Amino acid sequence: MEPTDHSGTTPDRVSHLLEFLRRYSRQRLDSRRMDERRAFPTSLIPDLAAHGLFGLQIAEEHGGLGLSHSDFLRVITQLGAIDANLFVLLGVHNTLGVPPVAHYAAEHVKNAVLPDVAQGRALITSAISEPGAGSNVRAVQARAERWPDGSYVINGSKQWISLGADATYVNVFARLSDEYGRDLGITGFLVDTSTPGFVGGPEVLTLGLKAVPQNSLEFQSLRVPGDALLGGEGAGLLAAKEAFMRGRVTLAAGGLGAMMRSLELAERFARRRQVATGNLAENGRIHQLFAESVAATQAVEALVHYIGARMDSGEHVPEELFFAAKITGCELMWQVVDRSVQLLGARGYVDTNVLGQFFRDYRLLRIFEGSTEAITVYLGSRMLAAPQRVLSLLDEFDVAPHLQELAAGVAKLASAKTANVQSQHVLANVVGELTCWTIMAGLTGQSQHRSEMAQYTAAWCEQQLSERLRTAEQGTPFVELPTVDAIARHIGSYDDTIGDVEQRRPGDQNDLDLLLRRH
Incomplete structure (x- = not known):
């Protein structure tokens, strides 16, 4: 099922906004300097504010741009391709900061606060x-x-x-x-x-x-x-939950920009680089890595666009889609960024070649809004409580019967009995991950006719689901884990080999976190 686009944003407004960001990136932005100084330049906030970037979805009556969800995510993707700091600055402000006020504050409070927030006079x-x-x-x-x-x-x-x-x-x-x-x-x-x-x-x-x-x-x-x-x-849980859900698809949208920019750089290099086997891009293994990376990027793009369009249409968006955006979107982003660093060889390890900073900056997305592991176990636990929910998720899409069979396999796995709580958590992680791939396979499968790349992406997502399901089925029941105490004792024995190497420099911010210290 394709969502209807009810976006009310003027296309020219968004196009001009995207062009401003691209021009600003070329002419004014210096990511290396921001990284070295640990600060934004003094001109950045007023420059961005002048173009409405601090009020992307604030209503026009309060001085904002009133963008649709789809157009908001387009802007976020653009920011993600430019600089992670820029993306997180505006993502946090517009996603975690604004909605609780715009949707839950008293009317006179909105009237007092939102105009300053929209114009960048207040973060x-x-x-x-x-x-x-x-x-x-x-x-x-x-x-x-x-x-x-x-x-x-x-x-x-x-x-x-x-x-x-x-x-x-x-x-x-x-x-x-x-x-x-x-x-x-x-x-x-x-x-x-x-x-x-x-x-x-x-x-x-x-x-x-x-x-x-x-x-x-x-x-x-x-x-x-x-x-x-x-x-x-x-009623705070409602406001916090809404902000987190929006934040999860926002992370996927920003990560999508990083994926696109990373592959752009990697492909340029591969096309120009000659190795022992000939042109690097034409090496069979490198060709395969690019194909898989582009498929991952296209799958995340499809999910982000789908969620944005559903939100604009006013239709209910199942929470599982937001979880899939956070889990699969951020994990695939990290794989593509890491792979792009690898594809550049020694140049990928040079911090001034963009990807080195991307590697450091975008690593946080796997932790933001809940770590991948915690969110995946949570999603999987929901499926363990209602295994048939996995099948109903495919009702969102027009899918072939064999995908329904794979989803039935995931539901069956979710019904498996576990020996203890730890095994249940392991199973929940597996089922949570498979739920994400069920969504991705269903979504990409319904649009595979659009292009050669879309056909490959659909087949790749289905392969990910099928192979992961088969591996999970073969590994269930899980190998019994050592006890927590046994693991702790073994790690404690490392002290005999490496000794006490904790650095003790003065200053609170240089001290090791309390939960990580030796004693």
């Missing part, structure tokens, strides 16, 4: 992750208390918050209790960061994405008014 982000709770919103420990005068007081901490200390507004999600101590559930609050009690912590020194600040935040008896609520009391 906005969300604070969900904590030292003990990543993307699992239900596990947050930050506390909010309702006071008799209707205000709220927030205490707690957040960690790994993109733009956290630089934002003007932060959507804070905390566990609320009333004045009698009764738990009212996770609740969202719009916090002005100039409020007393808001403490922006130091910037984390990350492996990549060095221009985008990642901060810890502290809330020390921070008081917000009653109209700071995002939705009702106890």
